[in-house]
Amino acid sequence: MTLASPAKRATMRDVAAAAGVSLKTVSRVMNMEPLVDSRTAARVESAIEQLHYRRDGLARSLRTGIRQLSVGLLIEDLSNPFYGTLAQAVEDVADLNGHSVILTSSREDAAREQRLITDLLRREVEGLMIVPASQDHRYLEPELRRGTPLVFLDRSPRGISADTVLLENVAGARIGVEHLIAIGHRRIAFVGDPVSHETSSERYDGYRAALADASIPLDEELVKTRSQSVGAADEETRELLTLTRPPTAIFAQNNRHCVGVLRALRGAGATLAVVGFDDFELATLLPVPVTVVASDAAEMGRVGAEMLFERLGGLGGPPRRLLIPGHLVARGTGEIPPESVVFPGHGQRN
Amino acid sequence: MTLASPAKRATMRDVAAAAGVSLKTVSRVMNMEPLVDSRTAARVESAIEQLHYRRDGLARSLRTGIRQLSVGLLIEDLSNPFYGTLAQAVEDVADLNGHSVILTSSREDAAREQRLITDLLRREVEGLMIVPASQDHRYLEPELRRGTPLVFLDRSPRGISADTVLLENVAGARIGVEHLIAIGHRRIAFVGDPVSHETSSERYDGYRAALADASIPLDEELVKTRSQSVGAADEETRELLTLTRPPTAIFAQNNRHCVGVLRALRGAGATLAVVGFDDFELATLLPVPVTVVASDAAEMGRVGAEMLFERLGGLGGPPRRLLIPGHLVARGTGEIPPESVVFPGHGQRN
DNA sequence: TTGTAAGCGTTATCAA
DNA sequence: TTGATAACGCTTACAA
Numbered sequence: 001m002t003l004a005s006p007a008k009r010a011t012m013r014d015v016a017a018a019a020g021v022s023l024k025t026v027s028r029v030m031n032m033e034p035l036v037d038s039r040t041a042a043r044v045e046s047a048i049e050q051l052h053y054r055r056d057g058l059a060r061s062l063r064t065g066i067r068q069l070s071v072g073l074l075i076e077d078l079s080n081p082f083y084g085t086l087a088q089a090v091e092d093v094a095d096l097n098g099h100s101v102i103l104t105s106s107r108e109d110a111a112r113e114q115r116l117i118t119d120l121l122r123r124e125v126e127g128l129m130i131v132p133a134s135q136d137h138r139y140l141e142p143e144l145r146r147g148t149p150l151v152f153l154d155r156s157p158r159g160i161s162a163d164t165v166l167l168e169n170v171a172g173a174r175i176g177v178e179h180l181i182a183i184g185h186r187r188i189a190f191v192g193d194p195v196s197h198e199t200s201s202e203r204y205d206g207y208r209a210a211l212a213d214a215s216i217p218l219d220e221e222l223v224k225t226r227s228q229s230v231g232a233a234d235e236e237t238r239e240l241l242t243l244t245r246p247p248t249a250i251f252a253q254n255n256r257h258c259v260g261v262l263r264a265l266r267g268a269g270a271t272l273a274v275v276g277f278d279d280f281e282l283a284t285l286l287p288v289p290v291t292v293v294a295s296d297a298a299e300m301g302r303v304g305a306e307m308l309f310e311r312l313g314g315l316g317g318p319p320r321r322l323l324i325p326g327h328l329v330a331r332g333t334g335e336i337p338p339e340s341v342v343f344p345g346h347g348q349r350n
Numbered sequence: 351m352t353l354a355s356p357a358k359r360a361t362m363r364d365v366a367a368a369a370g371v372s373l374k375t376v377s378r379v380m381n382m383e384p385l386v387d388s389r390t391a392a393r394v395e396s397a398i399e400q401l402h403y404r405r406d407g408l409a410r411s412l413r414t415g416i417r418q419l420s421v422g423l424l425i426e427d428l429s430n431p432f433y434g435t436l437a438q439a440v441e442d443v444a445d446l447n448g449h450s451v452i453l454t455s456s457r458e459d460a461a462r463e464q465r466l467i468t469d470l471l472r473r474e475v476e477g478l479m480i481v482p483a484s485q486d487h488r489y490l491e492p493e494l495r496r497g498t499p500l501v502f503l504d505r506s507p508r509g510i511s512a513d514t515v516l517l518e519n520v521a522g523a524r525i526g527v528e529h530l531i532a533i534g535h536r537r538i539a540f541v542g543d544p545v546s547h548e549t550s551s552e553r554y555d556g557y558r559a560a561l562a563d564a565s566i567p568l569d570e571e572l573v574k575t576r577s578q579s580v581g582a583a584d585e586e587t588r589e590l591l592t593l594t595r596p597p598t599a600i601f602a603q604n605n606r607h608c609v610g611v612l613r614a615l616r617g618a619g620a621t622l623a624v625v626g627f628d629d630f631e632l633a634t635l636l637p638v639p640v641t642v643v644a645s646d647a648a649e650m651g652r653v654g655a656e657m658l659f660e661r662l663g664g665l666g667g668p669p670r671r672l673l674i675p676g677h678l679v680a681r682g683t684g685e686i687p688p689e690s691v692v693f694p695g696h697g698q699r700n
Numbered sequence: 701t702t703g704t705a706a707g708c709g710t711t712a713t714c715a716a
Numbered sequence: 717t718t719g720a721t722a723a724c725g726c727t728t729a730c731a732a
Contacts, residue, residue: 011709022719027711035717054496057474058412059709062724067408068473070452078441079434088428091455100469102420103453105441119450123418124407147402230631262635281580282630285612287637361725372703377727385701409725412708 010051019047030055069099071308072120072128074113078105082255082278082297083131086153089301090129097309099126108228110134121148127308129153135196137162149311151304155198161319163311165304167295169199169277172326173206176275176293177251179328181214184338185249185273189222189240191233191261192253200225203253203277222247233260234267241268241344248338249273255280262286271342274333283331291334295326360401369397380405419449421658422470422478424463428455432605432628432647433481436503439651440479447659449476458578460484471498477658479503485546487512499661501654505548511669513661515654517645519549519627522676523556526625526643527601529678531564534688535599535623539572539590541583541611542603550575553603553627572597583610584617591618591694598688599623605630612636621692624683633681641684645676 012030016023021040028036029044036044047053061067073090075083083105091101102120106113113133117140120128127149138159144150150162157164180188190207193200204225211218221243224236233252237260240247250272252258258276265272271288279294303322328334362380366373371390378386379394386394397403411417423440425433433455441451452470456463463483467490470478477499488509494500500507502514530538540557543550554575561568571593574586583602587610590597600622602608608626615622621638629644653672678684 013709023709024711024719025717028718031711037717040717052497056412056709057472058408058417059724060711062406062408062412062726063709063711065724068469070473078438079431081429081431081434084429084431084434088455091428100452100454100466100473102450104450105438116450119418122407122416123420123450147404259631259635266635280632281609282632282636285609285616285637286632286635363725373726374703374728375701378702381727387701390701406725409708410727412710413725413727415708 009056010053011056012053014051015044015047015053018051019044067124070094070102070123070125071099071305072102072104072117072123072125074116074120074128074130074132075103075105076108076131076133078103080256081280085297086131086301089298090305093302093305093309097312099309106131106133108133114139127151127312129304129308130157131155132157134158149308151308151311153300153304156321163304163307163320165300165307165322165324167199167300168323168325169202170206170209172277172293172295173203173251173253174210175206175326175328176277176291176334177207177210178213179291179330179334180249180251180273180275181210181216183249183273183335185247186214186216186338187219187222187245187247188216188249188251189224189247190251190253191224191227191236191240191257193228193257194225200253207251221245227257227260230256230260230263233257234264235260237261237264238268241270246343247272248341249275249336252276254278258290258292262290268344269342270344271336271340273336273338273341275328277326279329283329286333288333288336289331291331292329293326294329295324300324359406360403361406362403364401365394365397365403368401369394420444420452420473420475421449421655422452422454422467422473422475424466424470424478424480424482425453425455426458426481426483428453430606431630435647436481436651439648440655443652443655443659447662449659456481456483458483464489477501477662479654479658480507481505482507484508499658501658501661503650503654513654513657513670515650515657515672515674517549517650518673518675519552520556520559522627522643522645523553523601523603524560525556525676525678526627526641526684527557527560528563529641529680529684530599530601530623530625531560531566533599533623533685535597536564536566536688537569537572537595537597538566538599538601539574539597540601540603541574541577541586541590541607543578543607544575550603557601571595577607577610580606580610580613583607584614585610587611587614588618591620596693597622598691599625599686602626604628608640608642612640618694619692620694621686621690623686623688623691625678627676629679633679636683638683638686639681641681642679643676644679645674650674 012023012026015026026044029041071094077083087103094101104116110133121143129151131154136159137157141160152162152164195201195204227233227236250261252261255278261274276292279292283290362373362376365376376394379391421444437453444451454466460483479501481504486509487507491510500512502512506514545551545554577583577586600611602611605628626642629642633640
């Protein structure tokens with residue numbers, strides 16, 4: 001904090017005046033053009049130093065036409081390895097196309113999403129990849145009409161239509177729950193985000209479809225969709241364990257919920273069957289390796305980025321929608337039969 | 351791919367000509383200024399559409415003086431949660447200071463690091479935070495003299511001096527190894543990156559210091575520093591298990607190595623004492639919860655970013671160097687005494 | 701309601 | 717070796 005004046009940045013003109021030379025000579029020095037007298041150059045350089053002159057890259061780019069190309073990527077949470085992997089894949093593709101990636105995270109906050117996207121657009125990104133947090137994307141319509149390529153990842157756009165890459169949420173969840181049913185479970189809980197989240201809602205649909213197919217009535221008691229964090233999933237799982245008729249199996253809607261579920265079970269000393277959506281690195285190292293419906297985050301990023309660059313390359317046509325399949329990886333927790341389930345303090349059941 | 355001409359981007363002038371109006375009127379339409387006849391506006395808009403006109407944000411910013419402020423952050427690997435957490439913290443601080451973060455990853459490739467940093471600087475970032483991969487940063491000296499704030503994270507700069515935030519590598523590793531010694535171990539292996547990496551070299555120093563303090567001779571056989579990935583750490587751990595006199599404990603130099611070590615032990619059905627450097631979320635959920643020397647990635651990011659913004663705020667003075675402490679989190683694997691160690695196929699030992 | 705002229709901070713052209 | 721002048725594509729005064 002200083003009381004000094006707003007300190008307008010020095011320009012080349014200022015430097016030129018201070019050094020007693022012309023604008024162009026300063027430019028020459030800045031660009032290390034060879035035909036400058038060393039004494040003149042020295043004068044200019046000291047003026048540069050004195051005035052703390054820094055070249056304005058904006059003006060330079062405007063004049064030279066040399067522009068840094070970039071694409072924006074908005075994800076939800078940088079510390080979630082699922083998005084880290086996705087972002088890495090996007091960066092790989094962008095790299096191949098001579099673009100860099102400006103990465104920001106919404107923290108699942110709709111207002112923040114809008115602010116960040118507006119920022120990115122002002123920053124002149126060539127295109128935008130978005131894992132949306134908000135429920136209404138009509139604010140992007142002008143930009144879309146303006147021709148900025150937009151690709152939505154993991155969740156669909158609302159109120160506009162644009163290229164989208166989604167996981168096969170319904171089918172994936174269905175496979176996971178069917179697996180549990182095949183093992184013999186009939187009381188299967190669902191732990192996930194609120195169904196206002198598209199991803200959660202779709203996975204919940206898959207869950208219900210699997211139950212319906214097996215003529216297992218849906219028991220609302222077993223559906224926990226308040227959790228938005230590992231801690232919340234942990235709590236909800238403990239609630240499930242206190243039910244008069246607790247579940248023998250749990251389907252966890254994503255990697256965060258899965259960790260919460262496992263933590264709660266571990267804490268309570270319970271053993272239930274568990275299938276998670278999304279793979280995670282340490283799944284194989286847990287006491288009972290974790291069965292998951294794995295979907296390829298890198299693939300989603302790669303495909304999405306490729307769609308974007310196809311649009312930037314001039315590809316026309318209506319918005320496309322791609323689905324990344326998930327597949328079951330049976331490792332252990334999903335193959336625990338109802339007979340082997342252990343509740344806290346109960347000892348083995350049946 | 352099209353044979354069409356290079357397709358120079360249309361400018362406002364082009365739009366004006368096409369719509370038969372003046373430059374200024376187009377500008378008015380673009381900025382949605384109200385005082386435009388709707389018929390004129392319509393003509394302009396259709397011209398915009400026809401010519402695929404997009405406003406040049408660079409020129410706009412130059413004229414209006416409205417600039418997007420940003421800082422660059424170069425990390426090693428986006429999919430490593432340690433860096434994800436760090437990046438998130440950096441973004442938080444940047445946010446508070448009205449800057450956005452341009453994030454890129456070096457993949458531990460020195461040439462790539464230089465290229466990305468050059469890109470970032472061309473992009474007119476206000477400052478730069480770097481987890482360096484290269485061994486020589488003299489190429490940054492001109493930029494440093496030009497007054498661009500630079501902060502190095504996790505590893506020191508080489509050949510220049512700049513603000514730096516490091517973990518307490520020596521002390522942290524020492525604490526971890528001392529812990530193993532206190533439990534009774536004397537054959538303690540070190541699994542880590544090549545010591546050409548500063549981080550590894552420092553942690554190795556801490557390892558040796560702890561051994562020396564306890565008068566335990568260093569056994570080169572127990573030092574594995576080829577690993578640069580989870581897979582390599584896994585292999586090296588298996589090599590350790592085949593030694594005539596295998597270790598009873600392993601110190602893993604970072605979270606990646608720790609996963610590799612645990613995977614190998616699990617695969618071989620061995621139980622050794624393990625202490626890892628860096629905490630990880632699932633450490634508590636493994637069969638034996640993992641003892642680690644935890645250091646706060648978020649804290650490193652936060653502190654580093656704050657240093658940067660202090661410099662941007664005009665703070666002078668010599669480069670500063672901050673150390674983020676690590677502390678031991680005893681959870682289980684680090685407290686396995688030598689007597690309880692199990693080697694593959696051997697059954698329990700002693 | 702629309703247009704003209706000037707200027708943002710550089711670099712390019714051409715002359716001195 | 718240096719400098720005057722125009723131009724990059726846009727917005728801001730100020731007229732018309």
